[in-house]
Amino acid sequence: MDEKKVATEVVSLIGGKENVSYFSNCTTRLRFNLVDSEVAESNKSKIEAVDGVIGVVSNAQFQVIIGPAVNDVAVNVKKELGDISENASAPKEKQSVGSLILEYMMAIFQPLVPAMAGGGVLKSMLILLAMMGVMDKTSNTYEILTMVGDAPLYFLPILVAFTAARKFQANELVAMSAVGTLLLPNMTDLLAKGANFAGFGLTPVAYAYQIFPALLMVFLYIAMEKLMFKISPKPIAVFFVPMVSLAVTVPIVLMFLGPLGLQMGNLLATVIVGGYTKFGWIATAALAAILPLMISVGMHKAMLPYATSTMSKIGYDPLYLPASLGHNISESGAAFAVSLKTKDTRLKQAAVSAGISALFGITEPAIYGVTLLHKRVLTAVMISSAIGGAAAGFLAIKAFALVGPGLASISMFADENNSKNLLYAAAVLGLSMVTSFVAALVLYKDEVEVEEKQTDNLPVAGSLSLMSPVKGLVIPLSDVKDDVFSSGMVGDGVGIVPDDNVLVAPTDAEVTMVFETGHAIGLKTSSGAEILLHIGLDTVQMAGDGFNTFVKVGDKVTQGQPLIDFDVDKIVAAGYDPTIIVVITNQGELDVSNIAPSTRRVTHGTPVLAVSVLA
Numbered sequence: 001m002d003e004k005k006v007a008t009e010v011v012s013l014i015g016g017k018e019n020v021s022y023f024s025n026c027t028t029r030l031r032f033n034l035v036d037s038e039v040a041e042s043n044k045s046k047i048e049a050v051d052g053v054i055g056v057v058s059n060a061q062f063q064v065i066i067g068p069a070v071n072d073v074a075v076n077v078k079k080e081l082g083d084i085s086e087n088a089s090a091p092k093e094k095q096s097v098g099s100l101i102l103e104y105m106m107a108i109f110q111p112l113v114p115a116m117a118g119g120g121v122l123k124s125m126l127i128l129l130a131m132m133g134v135m136d137k138t139s140n141t142y143e144i145l146t147m148v149g150d151a152p153l154y155f156l157p158i159l160v161a162f163t164a165a166r167k168f169q170a171n172e173l174v175a176m177s178a179v180g181t182l183l184l185p186n187m188t189d190l191l192a193k194g195a196n197f198a199g200f201g202l203t204p205v206a207y208a209y210q211i212f213p214a215l216l217m218v219f220l221y222i223a224m225e226k227l228m229f230k231i232s233p234k235p236i237a238v239f240f241v242p243m244v245s246l247a248v249t250v251p252i253v254l255m256f257l258g259p260l261g262l263q264m265g266n267l268l269a270t271v272i273v274g275g276y277t278k279f280g281w282i283a284t285a286a287l288a289a290i291l292p293l294m295i296s297v298g299m300h301k302a303m304l305p306y307a308t309s310t311m312s313k314i315g316y317d318p319l320y321l322p323a324s325l326g327h328n329i330s331e332s333g334a335a336f337a338v339s340l341k342t343k344d345t346r347l348k349q350a351a352v353s354a355g356i357s358a359l360f361g362i363t364e365p366a367i368y369g370v371t372l373l374h375k376r377v378l379t380a381v382m383i384s385s386a387i388g389g390a391a392a393g394f395l396a397i398k399a400f401a402l403v404g405p406g407l408a409s410i411s412m413f414a415d416e417n418n419s420k421n422l423l424y425a426a427a428v429l430g431l432s433m434v435t436s437f438v439a440a441l442v443l444y445k446d447e448v449e450v451e452e453k454q455t456d457n458l459p460v461a462g463s464l465s466l467m468s469p470v471k472g473l474v475i476p477l478s479d480v481k482d483d484v485f486s487s488g489m490v491g492d493g494v495g496i497v498p499d500d501n502v503l504v505a506p507t508d509a510e511v512t513m514v515f516e517t518g519h520a521i522g523l524k525t526s527s528g529a530e531i532l533l534h535i536g537l538d539t540v541q542m543a544g545d546g547f548n549t550f551v552k553v554g555d556k557v558t559q560g561q562p563l564i565d566f567d568v569d570k571i572v573a574a575g576y577d578p579t580i581i582v583v584i585t586n587q588g589e590l591d592v593s594n595i596a597p598s599t600r601r602v603t604h605g606t607p608v609l610a611v612s613v614l615a
Contacts, residue, residue, distance in 0.1 A: 001073075003076050006051070006052040007073050007074075007076030007077040010030065010077065013039075013043040013046050014047070015039040015040055017084055018035070020035070020081055021084065022084070022107070023084065025070050025071065026070070028065055028066060028070055028362055028365075029364070030066060031063050031110075032061060036540050037058065038520055038534075039484055039489075040058070042490050042532055044058075045585075047064060053065065054066065055368030067365045108215075112156070112160070112308060115159060117401060118149075119150065119151060119152035119401075120149065120153075120311075121409055121412055122145065122149035123150060123400065125411045126145055128422070130142065153209050153311070154209060155208075156208075156209055157208070157209075158180055160215060161175045161217070162176050165221075165222065168218075174245065175222075177242075178245075179218065181246075182214075182254075183207055188208075191205060197255060198251075202255060203262075207258065211309050211312060212260075212261035212262070212309070215261065217250075217253045220252060220253065224244070228240065265312075266313065268305075268309050268310075280393050280396075281394040284389040284392050288323035288330075289383075291323065292363075292372070292385070307320050311402055316415075318397070321399030321402070321412070322389070322398070323389045323393075325406075325428055326384075326385050326428055328363050328406055329428075329432035329436070330380075330381045330388055331358035331436070332355045332358035333432065333434065333436030334371065337439075337441040337444060338351040340441070341440075351366075351370050354366035354370050360408045360409075361403065361405055361409055363404070374444065377444055380443050383435070383436075384432055385436075388428050388432030397424050399412050400413070400415065464611040465507075465610055465611075466506040466507050466608055467559055467560070467606060467607055467608065469504050469580065469604070470496055471500045471602065471604065472580065472602065473497040474496055475494070475495045475496070476494065477581075480579055481537060485581050490532065492583060494582050497580075498579075502566075503535060503562070503580065504559075505523065506582065509523035509557055510554070511523060511552065513553060514549055516544070517542065518544050518547030518564060519544075520532065520533065521551075522585075529586070531585070532583050535580055536571050536579065539571060541576070545570065547567075549563070550562050550565075551563055
């Protein structure tokens, strides 16, 4: 894989660095927050076709799945993006409340995983070595290495302060200093002795390992910082803002928010552990079975706050990570079975690689490269995952490190108080491998490729004509004043300077996408042509003002049927170009040619594009 080339192509296809407001990566994915997701969404198939890209997922973030080589690609992506801090203040697309919550949770908790995983696995390996008699638990070497592994959890409040402040664009170092006050040894001793502030008794709380007190403190600090910047004279803002913010935030947290955050963490841990205690193996079985679906859309990241909080509160996780063990190994076994049974050389190679990755806890290559592409494999994985998850729940397995369970990280189940915990985990690993391998071997069959094309649905050369969706003046796509469209990056087509304010269907089709702001719509014909109709340039910034849609996703429309009406005068008054873009986005599968001469006036019934199937 050419990591630099992958980075360059991905950044270009998502709309360039100007379209990225935030970037990060996890163990397998590049994660982008976009100013305008439309270009990236329309280029999904092109991004997936980039050599080195496994798949694409878009929900709270636009995620490009790379696999184990993601770190090398991410380094090059950062070079491509450079400084994108100015983009963070650009107007954002409207998001649902659920998407926003998921975005913030991922931004705050996802960066914590490497530190917690590294420290957790180190501690679990030390426990395992001690259980085997290789290391002496009373030695300074053991104690020092244990403290190294414990540091990420102990200082978790400070790590949370950094990620939260960065997400909310506050001063990270001052936020960390505020939370660090809670961890000062003298503060801990003072609280333990029964301190008070201005006559108000302080609750004796040990803030190390805690998440929610730190989060509440950062939220209060962010609000204080913004307020202080508004009222502070600029010449003294450099010290006045942090001074007052710290002086107000820390006492309020010690008096009120700290104890409240402690109760929130206790409540969450109690609810989860209580639910697990009540439902037991049924809970782990159900969670394991649906994990491939959750991971496919990124929803498994919603489990991070729970896992992080539970790990810091009670020291282990009895639910999510044990269920993940059953699922991860099931992905591996199924992939290996497919590699043996398929006659497709490319699938065979992909399945072997994906099986190895899943065996070591990285499941995305298997999920996107094998499982989701074949329903029989997905069935085998879900059945095996449920069996493995049920076994993990029945045996009450506990995980002691926040890392993807797999062969290399199996020590995460080492329990110094229960030597059988690791043996039970190994048994679940073996059970999941065998059941998924057998299930996939029985269920999987190579899909028969149908060579004959359905000529009644597919157009012959020049037979499908797209009519103009609006009255106006046709211009070449290359003359459109937008580099993304004019370069043909999104697809081939034309531009139309509108004379009226109604956008109609250029052909019979199904509505596949209606942008929330009403300025763009996607259609797909029965022949497979994917059409994007885009009203104006940068009109997403109008947030729907002046646009009114008449259809929704899934509607069948006929040629000439009104889709959207729009206010041309309002678009122009807002400073935007009203040119209508008509492009075929899956141009690699179809041949597109302009049949309306440029600088020609057209009406709703005038042919503008001819589409034919490539042989």
